[in-house]
Amino acid sequence: MNGRTLWLFLLLSSTGAALQMTGPSTYEARVGSNAHIPCTFTADTLPVDPKNFIVFWYLEKNLILQYDKIVTSDPRYSLDEAQALNGIADLTISNTFLSDGGTYTCSVTKEPSRKVKEIKVEISGGALQMTGPSNYEVRVGSIAHIPCTFTADTLPADPRYFAVVWHFEGKLILSYNNTVIPTDPRYSLDKDRALNGNAGLTVSNLSLSDGGVYTCSVNYSSFPMEREIRMNVSAQPLLSILNKNVQRNTENILTCMASGFFPNDINVTWYKDGEVLKNQSMGEPLQYDNGTYQVNSTVTITPSDDDQNKMLSCRIQHVSLEEPLREDFHITYQESSSQAGMIIGIVIAVIGIIAAVIWWKRKLCIKEEENPGIV
Template structure:
């Protein structure tokens, strides 16, 4: 026989037990995930870096339930997905053994400027996940290069300091001279290079002086990556450009002459100098040894000695100078002034007392045509002589005749008549003398030169 109450009790007990069992399973949490990262990471450009990420779960790590994802911004860099691992070039995740130990750090083999930024480490275990973030900061110290400077005294010059390859772009740069900060230098805006680093150029422009050759110029740079300032020193090479002067002096046909070219005020003393004739080098020129001046510059003289001919009058002689301080060769041309010295001949004539007579002085072969001629009597200039216009000869020289007409008397006997010539080709005046004898006396006319 069945007792109805018992049946009800058994059914109630079973229902209550099932409900309690269901509530028990609902309240039991699954394995939770906790991720820990370092807020900031620092790396130098070109080095490797480990971005730390550790995680814990309740219980042991089941690889077939584990997923790890690393992001830079919104870009997935590396990931592990239940036994399979992938990563972009240069990135890597730990081994599965390390993952089972809670290590999910990502390694970057070679840091580039593009690797900086906020990274996110996301760990899934089953249906549970957690994430942490770390920001990668890049540090790249600058490099200095200064082109070997040369400055020409008296001319504006610029010292350049190239500062390159630094990150971030904030940097302090100055030019110093003998340890003192110089004013007036300029700095270009930092330019970003393809690798993400920055570069700039610091420029100091000034007019160089010979005294600057003993100074030390320094480019000093401070950047947050550097423990202390970076500095590069440079000694300035001061150059002095030569000047050329050629004394203007005429040359006389048939007489040895020297062309002088004075090269002055150059530094350093190495210099190439030549004489040219119509653009062709004259090999027989000589130059003195460079002589040092009190200011440290040098002088020398280039000499070309030759015997000119009338044909040299059409030639152009040039002093040609090469020197490190010159952007291009220095050259000074001189057209050679060729002189021809005159000759004198006095036409012999008889003097007859109380009869008009003429003394003729032929001045020949002179150049240029400017000439001063005069008749003298016993050293005194005779007024009233006449001179023909200079006549050009076939060889380009000139000739003329000086005539003195008078009526001699017996008192003129024994007087010395002289034809006196001044010309640029003569070192001193040329003179021809004649002693005039008057007919009726014992002597006839005779001439002499001095």
Template sequence: MGGTRDAAKLPRVLTILCLFLLPQTGSVLEVTAPSPHVAQKGSDTLIPCTFRIDPFPADPKLLNIKWHFNGQIRLSCTDSEVSATDPRFSLDPNSALLGEASLSVSNAQISDGGTYSCSVTYGTEWQEKEIRLEIQAPPQINITNKLVTENKESALSAAITGFYPVDIDIKWLREGEILAGRTELPPQRNADGTYRVTSTVTIVPTEGNQNFSIRVQHESLSAPLQEDFQLLYEAAPMMNISHGPFYVNEEQTLMCRVWGYYPEAIAVSWFLNGSRVEPSEIKRINSSALELPYRFLPTAESQGMEISCVVEHQALTEPLVQSLKVELTDAKWSLTKRRVVGIIIIIISLVAALCLGFVILRQKKKEDVVQPQGRGGFVVPQELPHSEGREGLNPRLIHILLRDCNIRHSLEEQED
């Protein structure tokens, strides 16, 4: 019986002896880890975890620190040796001896957000605290359309990208007043874990430059993000085709001129009987005008073919088209007609010149005739003009003078 009682006491004695032989830490371990902890995407952050013992510094042989993320170990520090599963995670072993067990995370990503646990063991004491890491990413605004048509229903649109978490508030404003009719598509997830969303608002723009804004509120922002802008008014293009007569086997260049459009993006094409043809290189005159040539060689089979220039632009509800029919002209007959017309023009010019010369000559003759009174009272020219092209007196002038002389001589005889 005595031997049995002694055997029963032996484990208790050994337990007391073991406790007595364990190192004494001096005070109770206390771990502190405030939660949640917020970090910006892409930043370097320190997830806080501290502990207290007495006295400091801690004995590295008694200290063990471990960090877990969503139940998976990420880092451990034992006897001042640090081991991490991700090179972006680190801990300062020297600071750990003074009670600093915080986990350093470089280039924090959306995937790093979640629940972390910081466990500290010192000697026989152990404590663990959970910390929630919240990653935030601020939004960026990209206005994707501010091009409108005056007095016509138009849509403004913007892409809000790169934000996290998903909740976001978007408003459109005109002259500081909130616009109704805003719509957003469901947010989409980006490859890096952030979100993007497209917002649109429909307006009917009127004449004049009005100030518009888009304002975004998000928990990652200390103040609302706002971008101001003014509308751009689109203009529809105008066009015309210039060409000469079509002669068989005589190549000519047709020119399609387009102007007055905005924005600059535009498509211009040539079509022959409904099939697109390869034109020459576009010649841009300025940001709102261009010329597109097309070299065309008519054949006998080209009669009646349709050549079209087609313009596509976002200010147009449908393509702008101008067409012409190929009407062949006989080259020989055309040359004859041109010669005849030339000859007629020359003849008319010569006749006009002769008439003008005759008028000038007649006027000069009148100026050269002197009118002294002779015996019979008739006019005697001092010098009689010569006929054009030959010497001698002008026959018609002589006839007039003789007739006048005869008449006056008859009168004188009657008076006598």
């Protein structure tokens, strides 16, 4: 008897009153869940005698489970023998895949009767949903924990049907399928956390070249999903004021340098007593070999006597800073070279006068000793 003849035989076989099939003809399950496809029946006597009882399960006309001695085509398929003898011959499928959807046929034989029932099974993919942000900010030299979170009907996930793959700019950098395999020792993934919905990638000792688009792919029960996360790596600027001494009533140019920052979008501003100064300008950022930038901001001031001890400030705003970076200093005056020369000349003259007076007094004292009584 060929397969088609057997199939027709099952469909057209005896329909004696001793055996009647019951239950729904449709069933819905979700990826990753345990499905219990219904096949119930009534008989004159329950439990039935196992010597005269057989159950067959078919998927799209292909035999997948046989019960007289349990034989299955997939270890995920099972049937409860005690329940089957009492009228519940349901097929259980553990950890369902999308491919488990289709038309199932339950064939129950209680000699001399045989009955069949078709059940249409639909498997939805809602069991796995990716969550978490699409952007991640981090600084050079730190440790990144790039987020990749998901939800599923059952957690922790069964590691036999679970896999995670990470790509950076389209290039494979880490895979997990029972074993974590990174392409660089700086990449790692926590297996236990991954099975519980957090498949985040850890990257140690970050450099600017680590910035870019990462793709997290999670495959659970043959239902893959992926999510892109852009990691933005920044470097904090250093602030240096090149000269803090100014001359009064003279045009002075002060320079504030920001260095070692990334990305190149930055704002450097000069203030005096909290107010933005005029006549300031910022040059074009210059890039170092390591990818970071340096830029100078200058301000031109002509301080008067009234500006003595007023506060000058340079402030830097950058994406890597939680609050602006700043340096303050008080205006102190450095005398000009002509003024300094005049002061030095006066000091020398005073010293000369003092020395002459001392010499003259000493001479008078000597004369008085040589000629007593002479004033």
